[in-house]
Amino acid sequence: MGLSKLISSDSDSSIQSTFASRYVRTSLPRFEMPKNSIPKEAAYQIIKDELMLDGNPRLNLASFVTTWMEPECDQLMIESINKNYVDMAEYPITTELQNRCVNMIARLFNAPLGDGEAGVGVGTVGSSEAIMLAGLAFKRQWQNKRKAQGLPYDKPNMVTGANVQVCWEKFARYFEVELKEVKLKEGYYVMDPEKAVEMVDENTICVAAILGSTLTGEFEDVKLLNDLLLEKNKQTGWETSIHVDAASGGFIAPFLYPELEWDFRLPLVKSINVSGHKYGLVYAGIGWVVWRNKSDLPDELIFNINYLGADQHTFTLNFSKGSSQVIAQYYQLIRLGFEGYRNVMDNCRENMMVLRQGLEETGCFNIVSKEIGVSLVAFSLKDNSRHNEFKVAEMLRRFGWIIPAYTMPADAEHVTVLRVVIREDFSRTLAERLVLDFKKVLHELDLLPAGEGSSKNG
Numbered sequence: 322m323g324l325s326k327l328i329s330s331d332s333d334s335s336i337q338s339t340f341a342s343r344y345v346r347t348s349l350p351r352f353e354m355p356k357n358s359i360p361k362e363a364a365y366q367i368i369k370d371e372l373m374l375d376g377n378p379r380l381n382l383a384s385f386v387t388t389w390m391e392p393e394c395d396q397l398m399i400e401s402i403n404k405n406y407v408d409m410a411e412y413p414i415t416t417e418l419q420n421r422c423v424n425m426i427a428r429l430f431n432a433p434l435g436d437g438e439a440g441v442g443v444g445t446v447g448s449s450e451a452i453m454l455a456g457l458a459f460k461r462q463w464q465n466k467r468k469a470q471g472l473p474y475d476k477p478n479m480v481t482g483a484n485v486q487v488c489w490e491k492f493a494r495y496f497e498v499e500l501k502e503v504k505l506k507e508g509y510y511v512m513d514p515e516k517a518v519e520m521v522d523e524n525t526i527c528v529a530a531i532l533g534s535t536l537t538g539e540f541e542d543v544k545l546l547n548d549l550l551l552e553k554n555k556q557t558g559w560e561t562s563i564h565v566d567a568a569s570g571g572f573i574a575p576f577l578y579p580e581l582e583w584d585f586r587l588p589l590v591k592s593i594n595v596s597g598h599k600y601g602l603v604y605a606g607i608g609w610v611v612w613r614n615k616s617d618l619p620d621e622l623i624f625n626i627n628y629l630g631a632d633q634h635t636f637t638l639n640f641s642k643g644s645s646q647v648i649a650q651y652y653q654l655i656r657l658g659f660e661g662y663r664n665v666m667d668n669c670r671e672n673m674m675v676l677r678q679g680l681e682e683t684g685c686f687n688i689v690s691k692e693i694g695v696s697l698v699a700f701s702l703k704d705n706s707r708h709n710e711f712k713v714a715e716m717l718r719r720f721g722w723i724i725p726a727y728t729m730p731a732d733a734e735h736v737t738v739l740r741v742v743i744r745e746d747f748s749r750t751l752a753e754r755l756v757l758d759f760k761k762v763l764h765e766l767d768l769l770p771a772g773e774g775s776s777k778n779g
Contacts, residue, residue: 322698323656327757330610330653332680335368336741338527338589339362339363339366340366341461341601341701342360342363344357344359344360344363344367344680345363345367346490348379348772349367349463349515350434351413358375367559368389369598369662375571376721376723377723379607379722379746380689380721380722380723381723381745382618382723382724382740382741382742382743382747383701383723383724383725383740383742384601384720384742385569385596385600385742386604386605386763387598387599387602387603387604387744387745388600388604388744388746389580389602389606389745389746390602390603390604390649391656393652394649394652394653395657397604397648397649397652398604398645398648398649399645399646401415401643401644401645401648402643402645404643404644404645405449405641405642405644406419406444406641406642406643406644406647407637407640407641407642409452412644415644415647415648416476417694418545418648418651419443419444419647419651420439420646420653421440421611421651422444422445422597422650422651422654423437423440423442423444423611424439424440425548425608425654426440426442426595426609426611427441427442427611427761428440428573429575430567430571430575430584430585430593430611431584431585431586431596432613432643433585433614434543434587436700440611440615441611441612441615441618441631442609442610442611442612442613443503443610443615443636443644444606444607444609444647445605445607445609445610445638446595446597446606446607446608446639446642447598447605447607447608447635448566448568448596448608449484449488449606450489450637450638450639451490451492451594451595451608451609452488452489452564452566452594452610453488453492453495453496453638454571454622454636454637454638455564455592455594455610455612455775456479456492456496456498456526456527456564457496457622458591458612458617458618458619459479459562459564459591460477460496460498460524461619461621461622462526462619462772463477463524463526464477464616465619465773466560472523472681475577475650475704476498476499476524477491477497477498477524477525477526477640478498478499478501478522478524478525478572479498479499479501479525479526479527479528479532480499480501480502480503480517480520480521480525480528480529481500481501481502481503481512481517481529481531482502482505482508482511482517482531482534482541482657483500483504483505483512483516483527483730483731483732484502484505484510484531484534484535484536484730485531486531486566486568487533487567487749488517490530492510492553493601495566496778498526499524501520501525502731503516503520504519504730504731504732504735505729505730505732506732506733507733507735510534510536510537510729510733511531511534511537511539511541511690511698512530512531512541512551514541514545514546515545517546517562518549518553520560521550521559523557523559523715525561526560526563526729527545527561527562527563527564527591528546528550528561528562528563528584529563529564529565529566530543530546530564530565530566531565531566531604532565532567532569532570532571532583533567533568533569533570533694533695534573534694534695535569536692536730536738536740537689537694537697537699537738537740538569538579538691538694538695538696538699539690539691539694540570540574540581540583540693540694541697543563543565543582543583543584543587543590544581544583544587545648546563546581547563547587547588547589550589551588551589551677554589559573561589562589562590562591562676563587563589563590563591564591564592564593564594565583565584565590565592565593565594566594567584567594567595567694568594568595568596568599568601568608568697569592569596569600570600570620570694571595571596572595572597572599572600572662572666573666573695573696574598574604576659576662576663576666577666577667577670579664585613591612591617592610592611592612592613592617593610594608594609594611595608595609596608596609597609597646598646599652600669600695601650601653601662602653602657602662602665602745603646603649603650603757604649604652605648606642606643606645606646607646607647607649607650618636621654622636623635623636623658624636636742640723641723643766654779661750665745666696668745669696669743669744669745669747670696670743671749672696672743672747672748672749672752673696673697673743674692674748675752675753676698676741676752676755677690677692677698679752679753679755679756680698680700680759681754683759683760683763684703685701685703685704686701686702686703687700687701687704687761688700688702689701689736689738690740693738695740695742696742696743697740697743698740698741698743699738699739699740699741700738700739700740701736701737703737705737707766707767707769708766708769709724709726709737709765710726710737710738710739711737712766713726713739713759713762714767716725716765716766717758717760717762718720718760719727720761722755722758724739724740725739725740726738726739728741730759737739740750740763741755745773
């Protein structure tokens with residue numbers, strides 16, 4: 322009987338264990354394409370191994386972005402991942418689902434639509450693109466009016482609070498609009514409507530109000546802003562209007578605070594953006610912008626193309642993108658309905674209160690955020706002479722928690738806070754565990770010599 326022989330060759334690599342193969346023994350080039358191919362199993366494992374060093378998304382409490390969806394929705398997203406959203410003629414049902422989402426959201430925000438009347442809006446990559454589009458519409462409307470009146474139209478400005486997200490600064494810089502910011506002050510971390518209206522002049526294209534500040538989750542007083550601006554418009558003859566950045570709060574307020582007037586119920590609110598990938602409960606990559614009426618979106622900003630197989634209209638900053646997030650948004654809207662969204666938002670708020678109360682009971686923190694607003698807790702140390710918020714955030718990383726520490730914008734830069742965002746997948750058990758870990762960290766820091774826990778970088 323002949324002896325069997327084990328012959329090793331490159332062609333037999335597929336029958337070897339990935340971790341026993343030569344592909345994990347040598348370094349791959351990091352900044353240039355490798356010369357030779359490797360088996361798919363090896364490529365998968367090499368990348369997966371390196372990604373293990375990322376943080377756990379569900380413990381990333383810095384982010385407002387959704388990190389969990391139901392398996393059925395995950396499956397829908399995988400099945401549609403190869404569909405290009407912009408190919409409307411080829412994928413008419415995907416386009417129809419987007420249009421349904423726009424109409425559902427417009428009605429959720431109380432757009433003045435008659436029976437059978439379609440909402441005006443578009444899906445975007447996120448609220449940043451949505452804000453760019455809304456800002457462009459305001460700028461073009463203002464320019465057209467100034468041209469018709471024979472007035473200069475080269476120095477547009479917009480009024481916001483200093484607490485706005487960086488996308489507003491991007492819009493102002495990219496599209497040459499002066500950003501006039503209402504400064505903050507200690508204890509008041511949102512835009513003051515009275516100061517905002519004082520800053521409005523004939524060149525103001527709009528005032529931007531935030532429904533859910535990134536810093537503290539607080540809702541700005543859009544109703545007061547609307548009333549003050551109505552009076553100023555009446556006195557001056559201007560037609561300055563409002564955009565509401567509801568990136569975080571747009572899918573919260575209608576369910577938890579239905580009586581709060583912030584949306585199209587107010588006559589000067591002309592457009593609203595919302596992030597589907599935040600409390601719209603969809604993975605990252607989907608936002609929405611809706612307008613009050615078709616007349617609020619200038620026709621010259623809409624492009625008509627026919628090279629994708631049919632005549633179609635487009636108003637976006639980018640072009641190609643995947644369809645999965647649009648389909649996922651439609652899934653959530655019909656799967657949860659009003660009742661389901663209200664239950665999710667109620668649950669987030671209850672868990673926020675558990676965390677808030679637990680932190681207060683430590684006796685170590687001042688709570689900066691309000692109980693009404695986005696479900697988050699922003700807080701600062703009562704005594705940061707021995708250790709500061711940055712060191713607390715750094716030490717919490719040892720337990721897997723990703724929690725940001727940051728300073729407030731002008732004129733409250735001397736205030737430093739920690740912030741925990743409560744999402745759908747943050748349970749009461751996790752809230753209670755986080756409080757215990759805070760106590761452990763604070764105890765450890767108290768044992769350090771004075772000064773070792775007080776540098777900004779830890």
